[in-house]
Amino acid sequence: QxxxxxPPSVSGAPGQRVTISCTGSYSNLGxxxxxxxxxxxxxxxxxxxxxxxxxxxxxxxxxFSGSKSGTSASLSITWLQAEDEADYYCQxxxxxxSGWVFGGGTKLAVL
Amino acid sequence: QVQLVESGGGVAQPGNSLxxxxxxxxxxxxxxxxxxxxxxxxKGLEWxxxxxxxxxxxxxxxxxxxxxxxxxxxxxxxxxxxxxxLRAEDTAMYYxxxxxxxxxxxxxxxxxxxxxxxx
Numbered sequence: 001q002x003x004x005x006x007p008p009s010v011s012g013a014p015g016q017r018v019t020i021s022c023t024g025s026y027s028n029l030g031x032x033x034x035x036x037x038x039x040x041x042x043x044x045x046x047x048x049x050x051x052x053x054x055x056x057x058x059x060x061x062x063x064f065s066g067s068k069s070g071t072s073a074s075l076s077i078t079w080l081q082a083e084d085e086a087d088y089y090c091q092x093x094x095x096x097x098s099g100w101v102f103g104g105g106t107k108l109a110v111l
Numbered sequence: 112q113v114q115l116v117e118s119g120g121g122v123a124q125p126g127n128s129l130x131x132x133x134x135x136x137x138x139x140x141x142x143x144x145x146x147x148x149x150x151x152x153x154k155g156l157e158w159x160x161x162x163x164x165x166x167x168x169x170x171x172x173x174x175x176x177x178x179x180x181x182x183x184x185x186x187x188x189x190x191x192x193x194x195x196x197l198r199a200e201d202t203a204m205y206y207x208x209x210x211x212x213x214x215x216x217x218x219x220x221x222x223x224x225x226x227x228x229x230x
Contacts, residue, residue, distance in 0.1 A: 105155035
């Protein structure tokens, strides 16, 4: 079981909005550590989508946005496109484990 | 542009060793902490190890402590992962990743393409 909990899958039609949740605990998100989000396409390197819970690196479309509150965080994707079909991972630091942790990943299907 | 290129993977028997390398270019290597992250077949991403920018500190996930050793050569812009006493559960794609931020808060902003290790 992953330290950060994500739904295994989400889906949406092109043009719709989807949200992926990430639930942590007192030793990671609840301790104030930021959450990051990564997009992982098959056979590709993971790509940073959101850092510092809310910030987008240059080049990432503003259709992607992040939020965080307490022990939970979420990634929202608006105006879904076929190319968004991928696995998405949240990530943070855990002070109890003294290490960096990932969520189990969420597979996004664009119907 | 930033590039991270892993090498050294392959097939190993249980109990044997492998050494992964990650060659970095396009940025000042000695200014960044570096991590290894792996993905077992059909599983999610798992953080493996970190080494501080100057090599002064390193940390590991519990499952590899005492078996894996991360190191770096800042003169060669290269990161290493020495993997000893390999187990079947170490089978995975291994990625090196650049870390940007503070000691613990930060993010993996560049990743290599990954190298496959099969035990």
